Amino acid sequence: MEQTLRRWDDGAEVAQAAVTHGADGVAAVKLPALRAGAYRLRYETTDAFGQKATAQRDFVVAGVRAPAGLPAVLAAERASVRVGEVARLMVASGFEGQPLVMDVYQGRQRVEHRLLTAGQGRAVVELPVTEACGAASRWCSPWCATGRR
Known part of the structure; x- marks a missing residue:
């Protein structure tokens, strides 16, 4: 998905927000609520030595369907989730x-279809991530009518 979004041209600007970051360089930005779709966040600043620094991040806000141009999407909100979350x-x-078919696996065993x-x-x-999930990792495998992944 990231490679596809990276190839897309910029659209109209929909929001601006201030970015803050600490001494560790990790940045935080609070955006207003966005409608479902694909977005590109652009960041520009001047570093302590007066040099311009830029970064960008493409992302998708979930809706009923994937943005046009993305044939299939399986994306996690977070990379890891704790028990109880x-x-x-x-x-x-x-x-x-x-x-679409989504299979959920725990270890090598399919636990949901x-x-x-x-x-x-x-x-x-x-x-839901429960104690029953145990130490085994859970992962999902998407299928589309046009073939596997």
């Missing part, structure tokens, strides 16, 4: 009505 996955397609249809219902799937 909920893992949120965006499972979507830019092709309205496309059948979901049939989804792009554009119908929520594109965000929530998976």
Whole structure:
């Protein structure tokens, strides 16, 4: 998904926000609520030596369907989730009505099988992380009508 978004031209500016960062260089930005779609965040600053520094990050805000041009999306809200929290996955397609299959695995064993249809219902799937998950990692494997991954 990131490679596809990177190739897209910039669209119209939809928001601006101040960016703050600490001595460690980690930046934080609070954006207003954004509608579902693909976005590009651009950051520009002048460092302590007077040199201009720029960065950009492409991201998607979940909606009922994936932004046009993204045939299939499986994206996690966060890279890791602790016991007691909920893992949120965006499972979507830019092709309205496309059948999607999402298998959830724990270790090598499939523990869940979901049939989804792009554009119908929520594109965000929530998976509670419980003690029963154990130490084994959970991962998802998406399938589309056009083939596996």
